[in-house]
Amino acid sequence: MLGWSLLFLLLALVAGAFGFFGVAGASYTFAKVLFFIFLALFVISLFTGRGELGQPGGMAP
Numbered sequence: 001m002l003g004w005s006l007l008f009l010l011l012a013l014v015a016g017a018f019g020f021f022g023v024a025g026a027s028y029t030f031a032k033v034l035f036f037i038f039l040a041l042f043v044i045s046l047f048t049g050r051g052e053l054g055q056p057g058g059m060a061p
Contacts, residue, residue, distance in 0.1 A: 002034075002035070002038045004034050005031045005032075005034035005035040005038060006031070007031075008027045008028075008030045008031035008034065009027070009028070009031040009035075011023075011027040011031075012024045012025075012027035012028035012031060015027060016028075
């Protein structure tokens with residue numbers, strides 16, 4: 001999902017450089033929405049850990 005947001009951000013920058021403001025605005029908005037969705041999912045995954053060390057899904061050394 002982060003890849004999609006970066007792709008749309010790049011598309012917005014390129015479209016803005018060429019003067020296609022409608023396409024640039026839409027791509028920028030979509031990239032921003034995807035970025036915040038990714039950020040929210042990342043924070044949720046930090047708080048919902050899979051358990052202690054050594055448990056399945058935990059970070060065993």
